[in-house]
Amino acid sequence: MLSRLIDVAGRHQVRVYEGGSGPQLLYMHGAGGLLANDPFLARLTQHYRVTAPLLPGYEDSDSSAPLRTMLDFTLFGFDVWETLKLDEPMLVGHSMGGMIAAEMAALDNSSVKRLALICPAGLWLDAQPIPDLFAKLPFELPELLFYDPKKHAALLSAGGDFNDPEFLTDFLVGNARRMGTAGKILFPIPDRGLAERMYRIRARTQIIWGAADRLIPPIYAEQFAAGIAGSHVTMIPEAGHMVPYEQTVAVVSSITKLHN
Amino acid sequence: MKFTWFNLMPWPHLPDDFREKYRSVWVDIPSTLYDPVKGHELYNTYLDELEYAEQLGYDGIGVNEHHANAYGLMPSPNIMAAALARRTSKAALVVLGNSIALYNPPIRVAEEFAMLDVISGGRLLAGFPVGTSMDTNYCYGDIPALTRERYAEAHDLIMRAWREPEPFTFNGRYTKLRYANCWPKPIQSPPPIFIPGGGSLETYDFCLDYDYVYCYLSFSGYKRAKQLMDGYWQRVADRGKDLSPYRAGFAQTIVVAETDAEAERDYREHIDYFYNRCLHVYPGFADAPGYRTIKTLKANVTSQMTRQAVGDVASMSWDQLVNEGYVIAGSPDSVAAQMKELITGLRVGNIFCLIHVGNMPKDKCMRSSKLFAEEVIPQLRDMWPEYRNDDRFWIHPLDSHAGRPAASAVGG
Numbered sequence: 145m146l147s148r149l150i151d152v153a154g155r156h157q158v159r160v161y162e163g164g165s166g167p168q169l170l171y172m173h174g175a176g177g178l179l180a181n182d183p184f185l186a187r188l189t190q191h192y193r194v195t196a197p198l199l200p201g202y203e204d205s206d207s208s209a210p211l212r213t214m215l216d217f218t219l220f221g222f223d224v225w226e227t228l229k230l231d232e233p234m235l236v237g238h239s240m241g242g243m244i245a246a247e248m249a250a251l252d253n254s255s256v257k258r259l260a261l262i263c264p265a266g267l268w269l270d271a272q273p274i275p276d277l278f279a280k281l282p283f284e285l286p287e288l289l290f291y292d293p294k295k296h297a298a299l300l301s302a303g304g305d306f307n308d309p310e311f312l313t314d315f316l317v318g319n320a321r322r323m324g325t326a327g328k329i330l331f332p333i334p335d336r337g338l339a340e341r342m343y344r345i346r347a348r349t350q351i352i353w354g355a356a357d358r359l360i361p362p363i364y365a366e367q368f369a370a371g372i373a374g375s376h377v378t379m380i381p382e383a384g385h386m387v388p389y390e391q392t393v394a395v396v397s398s399i400t401k402l403h404n
Numbered sequence: 405m406k407f408t409w410f411n412l413m414p415w416p417h418l419p420d421d422f423r424e425k426y427r428s429v430w431v432d433i434p435s436t437l438y439d440p441v442k443g444h445e446l447y448n449t450y451l452d453e454l455e456y457a458e459q460l461g462y463d464g465i466g467v468n469e470h471h472a473n474a475y476g477l478m479p480s481p482n483i484m485a486a487a488l489a490r491r492t493s494k495a496a497l498v499v500l501g502n503s504i505a506l507y508n509p510p511i512r513v514a515e516e517f518a519m520l521d522v523i524s525g526g527r528l529l530a531g532f533p534v535g536t537s538m539d540t541n542y543c544y545g546d547i548p549a550l551t552r553e554r555y556a557e558a559h560d561l562i563m564r565a566w567r568e569p570e571p572f573t574f575n576g577r578y579t580k581l582r583y584a585n586c587w588p589k590p591i592q593s594p595p596p597i598f599i600p601g602g603g604s605l606e607t608y609d610f611c612l613d614y615d616y617v618y619c620y621l622s623f624s625g626y627k628r629a630k631q632l633m634d635g636y637w638q639r640v641a642d643r644g645k646d647l648s649p650y651r652a653g654f655a656q657t658i659v660v661a662e663t664d665a666e667a668e669r670d671y672r673e674h675i676d677y678f679y680n681r682c683l684h685v686y687p688g689f690a691d692a693p694g695y696r697t698i699k700t701l702k703a704n705v706t707s708q709m710t711r712q713a714v715g716d717v718a719s720m721s722w723d724q725l726v727n728e729g730y731v732i733a734g735s736p737d738s739v740a741a742q743m744k745e746l747i748t749g750l751r752v753g754n755i756f757c758l759i760h761v762g763n764m765p766k767d768k769c770m771r772s773s774k775l776f777a778e779e780v781i782p783q784l785r786d787m788w789p790e791y792r793n794d795d796r797f798w799i800h801p802l803d804s805h806a807g808r809p810a811a812s813a814v815g816g
Contacts (some may be wrong), residue, residue, distance in 0.1 A: 275692065
């Protein structure tokens with residue numbers, strides 16, 4: 145995929161990845177950002193014209209200082225949409241990106257017509273608490289995020305080793321920037337009131353979950369389904385929170401159902 | 405020189421296998437390890453020690469704020485300072501400090517500090533820490549990347565609340581007050597302000613912008629502090645400010661006995677308790693992403709977060725702690741010699757003396773405090789003769805006619 149830096153609403157310079165052909169799809173990434181040569185996005189481009197902005201605070205996008213609240217993040221999504229003159233794209237979001245996409249769909253429920261939420265954040269159940277991602281050490285992340293950590297851990301670090309101090313130092317600086325940004329809507333509890341706004345969502349909605357998600361347990365899929373009228377849940381086996389990378393084909397196939 | 409006798413107020417009953425059984429002394433330590441009946445005795449003992457420090461002639465007595473922390477039992481330092489305000493009459497009440505971003509609305513700090521200053525007759529010395537990430541983010545839920553902005557706004561509100569003679573409207577991002585109106589006002593206008601810092605340029609500049617005292621509060625001792633304090637003084641010079649050593653303060657663990665050998669014999673177990681049990685903090689709580697600025701992080705990032713480093717619970721020995729200057733220990737003369745090295749090396753006019761250490765009992769604490777006051781401080785008192793009259797950075801209490809003596813019981 146090609147990428148370029150764009151100016152968004154005169155407020156942020158951010159990197160956006162673009163590629164593929166087909167119906168328009170706007171993708172909002174999770175708290176970890178996009179992966180190098182992101183294999184999930186690559187697969188999506190086989191079916192869609194994909195637009196995937198990096199949020200402020202991620203890689204070489206500007207600082208996230210102007211974004212503070214959930215509304216700021218939600219409006220950022222629409223600002224990208226308008227800057228690139230997208231025409232009612234399908235919205236897809238993973239984890240934190242799913243939370244942003246759901247908020248966008250609730251805010252402007254006449255423009256967002258198709259929505260795919262992949263193990264989204266945004267709800268909280270006292271009986272099923274989501275582990276504190278902000279108190280995890282890098283070496284603990286693979287076990288939390290993957291069904292098969294051995295097979296996929298290297299994806300998180302682009303091949304680096306979290307137990308190598310030198311690599312870790314560089315990782316921690318980038319991670320502080322990414323997770324510092326994510327913390328504005330996820331810290332200390334990833335709940336900014338979406339439960340009270342979900343009722344507004346009118347989009348055709350697919351809720352896609354890794355059946356072995358240890359970060360946001362699959363029971364949250366039921367909560368989203370109960371809150372979004374007419375939504376459909378797809379539970380994907382042998383996948384954790386990083387289901388787009390562990391079961392790429394199955395996730396893309398669930399998304400394409402929104403056009404069938 | 406100004407010496408403040410400081411008590412962190414640690415819990416002295418952590419089990420011997422604490423580090424093996426619990427991942428952190430802070431944030432998620434189970435409160436089953438706390439016993440309020442023992443706590444009753446402990447708080448009162450610690451307050452006795454602080455009062456005793458005034459009798460010994462320490463310039464200040466110090467308290468601070470921590471949350472869910474077994475080495476710092478003061479979620480509200482202002483309660484401790486209030487108790488001390490009534491029972492003392494000379495020493496500065498060094499509250500180091502209130503984590504101003506955590507008070508909602510932060511004008512609460514202006515009010516409570518004003519109360520302390522008024523009760524004590526103008527003896528409050530006010531600290532405004534950002535607060536550690538453990539306290540501010542993990543225990544109090546403040547969003548890490550917004551903490552500094554919230555802090556800056558709280559600072560502006562508090563200083564204005566002390567300064568403005570009339571009610572005013574404060575339209576901040578985080579606090580909105582139609583009627584900001586600080587009753588009472590402090591006696592000192594304003595109290596001297598101390599800022600704990602950890603080496604960021606932003607904090608150096610913040611102190612210099614307002615002539616606040618920059619304080620480095622580490623437990624790792626003066627030898628490791630040199631580079632950071634050199635950075636501060638370089639910045640002071642670059643900004644064209646005077647180089648008064650009273651612009652800076654440093655916290656140091658100190659234990660004094662008749663001889664070096666006695667110091668090791670009598671204090672070793674308490675030093676061991678503090679450094680090897682009290683400082684056992686889970687690295688995942690050390691630094692929430694976004695809490696530090698990227699610039700600071702690049703300069704200071706540590707790699708204590710590998711699986712191996714987390715699993716390593718090797719102890720620090722007495723020899724290592726003393727030789728590397730984490731702890732200044734020994735006879736009065738050897739302590740004085742090291743203190744001189746500290747004071748000149750770091751160019752500091754304010755010392756926060758951490759003399760109560762870990763699970764040290766009251767008798768040992770009093771003995772060490774007395775030896776330091778009577779046999780060490782006199783050797784250090786006049787180390788900055790050219791700044792002898794620089795009183796810009798210390799308290800200005802009411803004179804002895806207007807101030808009250810320490811309280812005694814009614815009829816007593």
